[in-house]
Amino acid sequence: MTYISKAPLALSLSTLALASCANAEAGDSAAAASAEVELNIEPMGEFDRPWAIEFIPGSDTLAITEKAGTLKLMKTGTGEVTTVSGVPEVDYGGQGGFGDVAFLPSEANREDGRTIYLSWAEAGENDTRGAAVGRGTLVCNEDTDACAINDLKVIWRQGPKVTGKGHYSHRITFSPDEKYMFIASGDRQKLEPAQDRTNTLGSIVRLFPDGTIPTDNPMADEIEPNDEIWSYGHRNILGMDWDAQGRLWDMEHGPAGGDELNLVEAGANYGWPTRSYGKHYNGDPIPDHSADDGFNKPAIHWTPVIAPGDMIFYTGDMFGAWKGDALIAGLSSQAIVRVSIDGEKATETGRYAFDGRLRSIDEAPDGSIWVAEDGPEGRILKVSAQ
Template identity: 70%
Template sequence: MIRSSSLLTALSVPALMLASCANAETGESSGDGSAPFTITEKASFNEPWAIEFAPGTPVLFVTEKSGTMKFLDTATGIIGTVSGLPDVAYGGQGGLGDIAFLDSEASDVLDRRTIYLSWAEAGDGDTRGAVVGKGTLVCGETESCAIEGLTVIWRQTPKVAGRGHYSHRISISPDGQYLFIASGERQKMQPAQDTTNTLGTIVRLNLDGTPAAGNPMADKGGVTAEIWSYGHRNILGLDWDASGRLWEVEHGPAGGDELNLVAAGANYGWPERSNGDHYNGDPIPDHSADDGFAKPALSWTPVIAPGDMIIYSGDMFGAWKGNALIAGLGSQALVRVAFDGESAQEAGRYDFGARLRSVEQGPDGAIWVAEDGKDGRVLKLTAE
């Protein structure tokens, strides 16, 4: 067991710069830089991308970006394999992606439950796109599970060239009725403002992948009927607060990472507005009160490069209940954000000295993080 005081570095605490409409913008700020947790290494995996506990169990499932999937029984330490996976378009930011389970199927028996997966899929003419599939997880043996009947229920439209900005994070609404899927703009920018496609959007679907009734543009049909919000860049974190509101965190360009409260039909401005600039130095107009776009609740310049996000609801870290915890890639930190209504501010940043790809809350309220890259460690954080 490694004590956090030997690994983690407290950061400075500059004041937050307040923006319009109760929004806040900050750079490398930190509220409380102390680290009130102990870190225990539990396992390592090859390019872990998503970690997710099967509800009702201590079993943590881990996708590996190259197309494999494993599980860690955190009660026994057993690591098992999962078969029945799809072929993935591995490369760049693409590969096997997110995992989602239904809380309504929570049980201490792991066997036979619905599982959702996302991945990058190859198309015609050197094109690719994100997809989401639905299957049944069957775990009849201690060290192996299989996914049966995995069927694609949603495809990012259109497939395009390139290997970046798939997003493909999955979140199920608190009432268990809807799938929300982050669909990145695939580094193509302008499609995020075009609602005849689903690039740069969050889509809201029924559990079978069909467009949900009541979506903002349901009357337009086609893929437009799937859209819940648009004008996004590269969303890598989605989660719900205790009031049932959906929040997302996304990569900006050179500066301007954003935390947004997601509203039905809202346009978040990319690439017409950003608090960052293009990588070549060309400016992008900042968000402003009168630009007609939804404003970020919080933005970061320099960026934190988010990899994932949860909104903590456990008791182990009682003072953090209701805070967002963001796994930082470029920032190599766990970033904590506190909310006040529709505004937010960074409340803590805890340096890990490694790129953090994913974050998850354990059944006992412990926090789990997965490092990015080959031999990425899965770490358990417990309160001191």
């Protein structure tokens, strides 16, 4: 095991919540600036390309996936870090490698090991690859502080495996009642498959937590893999979470412009690549959404992009004014972007600047916010109120 040195208040920033002019919908005015918020930002350690962070329910232990294929656990109270054995072999390169980590909140008081879910890029034949999700049991030995994943089994595979190393998405979330597991399946930079329901690229799939398929999915009467699909027409989803009303939202990268926050509905088509508020990287235009195009429209979109890395809905009390808002970890924007929800509408209400790209975000039991920086020496940062 190792210990992370925590220099107290090694980094303290006062940041302004900046007004956003990024919402590109015609006729929308710039989002109102929120009042100045002073944040205390404390580095908690450095990791090698951290991709996902997740607090283990009922504890102050933070699980951290490192993109090259390592899972680490950090006791945030002491800084002690343990490397977990029994992780899968990942196909590391490009945007691929280790992905998400998730737990069941209902197991917060479990003492004899708890269920752990992981996603990763998995190699296939003929230089192909795709996302996979596995389920196992995380067991830690109190005497040795050693932790291992036992009986890890793949319960879902993105299909088909294709060439390239981008847009896996592979975020995992559970419905508030834990009855269903939702997995983001990116378009793998192949565009048209997102509109083709004979595959799961560019989709959100809904499964039971054991990986079996519910018979009431929107396309359950069609042949697999259609029966897995909950929604489709997505590009590259890097954040999913549930609002206070129990509604699922996703945060996805647009192409050159057009990052989207979407309210996810059963059977809905979100238009990619037929419609987008961005354009192709080579400059080729993509038609914007129109009222009669038959696709679900984003609740808010951004041009210039914020390049989302992850998102959560904030539920704590430390930042009381933020309760119920979406907090988005921004990569190129190097900020936490705060979005307020009103029914099915969304408005950017704050942007809090950092000095690095933010890959992942989570809320601690005490209501503080934790973010992971992108890159080979990515810091884990604790964000609390001054």
